[in-house]
Amino acid sequence: MPVEEFVAGWISGALGLVLGHPFDTVKVRLQTQTTYRGIVDCMVKIYRHESLLGFFKGMSFPIASIALVNSVLFGVYSNSLLALTATSHQERRTQPPSYTHVFIAGCTGGFLQAYFLAPFDLIKVRLQNQTEPRGQLGGPPPRYRGPMHCAASIFQKEGPRGLFRGAWALTLRDTPTLGIYFVTYEVLCRQYTPEGQNPSSATVLVAGGFAGIASWVTATPLDVIKSRMQMDGLKRRAYQGVLDCMVSSVRQEGPGVFFRGVTINSARAFPVNAVTFLSYEYLLRWG
Numbered sequence: 001m002p003v004e005e006f007v008a009g010w011i012s013g014a015l016g017l018v019l020g021h022p023f024d025t026v027k028v029r030l031q032t033q034t035t036y037r038g039i040v041d042c043m044v045k046i047y048r049h050e051s052l053l054g055f056f057k058g059m060s061f062p063i064a065s066i067a068l069v070n071s072v073l074f075g076v077y078s079n080s081l082l083a084l085t086a087t088s089h090q091e092r093r094t095q096p097p098s099y100t101h102v103f104i105a106g107c108t109g110g111f112l113q114a115y116f117l118a119p120f121d122l123i124k125v126r127l128q129n130q131t132e133p134r135g136q137l138g139g140p141p142p143r144y145r146g147p148m149h150c151a152a153s154i155f156q157k158e159g160p161r162g163l164f165r166g167a168w169a170l171t172l173r174d175t176p177t178l179g180i181y182f183v184t185y186e187v188l189c190r191q192y193t194p195e196g197q198n199p200s201s202a203t204v205l206v207a208g209g210f211a212g213i214a215s216w217v218t219a220t221p222l223d224v225i226k227s228r229m230q231m232d233g234l235k236r237r238a239y240q241g242v243l244d245c246m247v248s249s250v251r252q253e254g255p256g257v258f259f260r261g262v263t264i265n266s267a268r269a270f271p272v273n274a275v276t277f278l279s280y281e282y283l284l285r286w287g
């Protein structure tokens, strides 16, 4: 099993993550809180009340976990393609796999990474939703003092299963959309690359960016539900499950609720995934 795919997935994911985290914080707030009038209002309020640091809340855990999560995604994707087509990463330029195989391998990667991602994503979302400024004297203390405290208090109150709150919605979000992610990337790379050659850096950047947008636009409805399920139960339980969360969100806020955060999700997705794919391709070519 080629391990370089896992290492390349880890490093490229970490680079993308740092770049996209401020956008991610704005997206999570828009999806789960009703106090913001839009992207700009949300950014201004975060900056005023919580300073620049407010945009980076909850980032340390994803950084620590990206090694595991992205290497599972890219490693499982590439090794599934190897199992389906018997071609390595290098051989795939001369013998390109079918889009059906790319889709199946992407879905497999997405399905497996969701279980590794679930507890880390839960902690990230809980910390991103804390609006208290850091270290302000006299103000109410935040519920969670940091990622470890957050993990420990969820574990204490709800047991190990509590750490997987929202995992089902996350799996439903990531399985098909990671198939779409890798298919979009492959279609665009093949479209703009002469046969048998490696795609140029510009092609990789554009294909990676659009793969990010296509997958996040289709992922947004379940992303909203996932974030709401993860925030549920802090005060009282509002939802019985994924379906109940969908129905009551639509009843209360209309069908537009499924596209809450789609603009910021797409704006974040382009640079994050352009950088992720560029570094992934280069690491594998040098490796």
Ligand SMILES: CN(C)C(=N)NCCC[C@H](N)C(=O)O
Pocket: 013, 016, 017, 173, 174, 177, 178, 181, 212, 215, 216, 219, 269, 272, 273, 276
């Ligand atoms: C639509 N989904 C869930 C994805 N495309 N997931 C792949 C993640 C890529 C990158 N770390 C990101 O956060 O955009």
